[in-house]
Amino acid sequence: MPNIEIYTSPLCGYCHAAKRLLAAKGASFVEYDVSRDPKLRQDMMGRANGRHTVPQIFIGARHIGGFDDMAALDHAGKLDALLTDN
Template sequence: MQQIEIYTSAYCGYCRAAKRLLDDKGVSYSEIDVGLQPQLRQQMMARAHGRHTVPQIFIGETHVGGCDELYALEREGKLDPLLAG
């Protein structure tokens, strides 16, 4: 199983939706709340090629993007293989 990291903020509905899908898959992930820690947002932006919105999701070395991209992978049948590595 790949390591999963998700950058979030507290009141983000898209973050909750992305975490719900990952929870439904039964996978564990590390959540990094950037809401109150500007240095973590800068780290996220560097890893996400300048993207500044949350969530930003990383599965292994792959930058998935945000919630919409995560759900698109699920619809296309590509999320499970990515999670498995």
């Protein structure tokens, strides 16, 4: 399973939805809370091509985007393949 990283903040409903979807898929992930760390938020924005909203999700080296982007991949039947690629 590839390395999965998700940038979040505690009060973000989309962040919680993204984590639930990943958990339902049996995927483990590393979570970074950007709410109190401006440097971490800057790092996220750099990796996410300037996107500043959370969540920002990365699977391996690929930037997935936010929850809506990941949910669209799931509905298209493409998320499972990304989660199992090495």
